[in-house]
Amino acid sequence: MDAGTAAVLGALAGSVATVGAALATGWAQREGARIAVRAEHRRERREPRLAAYKEFISVASAFRSESSPYTIPGLIPDDLEDEAADSISEAAAELKRSAMDVALAGPRRVSKDAIRIERLGNHLAISIRLFVHFAPQANAAIDEKLFQRMRRRGVVSLARKVNRAIDTFLLRAQAALDDDGSLGRR
Known part of the structure; x- marks a missing residue:
């Protein structure tokens, strides 16, 4: 090969x-910009989520406090008052708004x-309302087994x-x- 061809x-x-x-530099810059935009988007999404989650957790905790006595059969009196049903219904309505x-x-x-929590809370409020309505009374004839099953x-x-x-x-x-998005979608 001569010198000209080599040159x-x-x-x-x-x-x-x-x-x-x-x-390669252009590709790397585009990928870097894409990663930065994705990170900023996640940060912008995280802040409103955090606020919504905190509010919901607060409302759900209040609902849990209201409904905790109903988790133990022995703590539920046979003669629940309408106020108990009204109270749990109000808590369920607040749960729905926050959900x-x-x-x-x-x-x-x-x-x-x-x-799911909102729906379960609503079902619980309805069940308590029915429980109050069908509670055995002195002049009512209701099957005690049915009442205990309820x-x-x-x-x-x-x-x-x-x-x-x-x-959960x-x-x-x-x-x-x-x-942070590094593990992909779940």
Whole structure:
């Protein structure tokens, strides 16, 4: 190979290397910008989620306090008053309002848990209302076995499910807030 051909090939190799380096640098810059935009988006989503989760946890904790006596059959008096049903119904309504904020904030798994808690709370409020309505009275003829079954399966079971669902929500909300997106979608 003569000196001229070597010089041309050397210049061509240098040009190809320069173009390759420029393409690699451009790709790396685009990926870096994409990562930065994704991180900013996650940060912007995290703050409203945190506020919605905190509010929901506060309301769910109040509901748990209101419904805790119903988790133990022996603590439920046979002659519950309408005020007890009204109180748990108000707490369930507040739970519903707060659950909608969480459902909109996402992500999907946390939203499902919040909606589940809201539905269970509503079912519990209805069960307590029915329990109060059908409570055995001196002049009423109601089957005592049916009444006790209503207490165990309707009220106690639902109250326990609400408590477990709130615990699950707490863990899922924490995981959603800790998620940096590096593990992919779940």
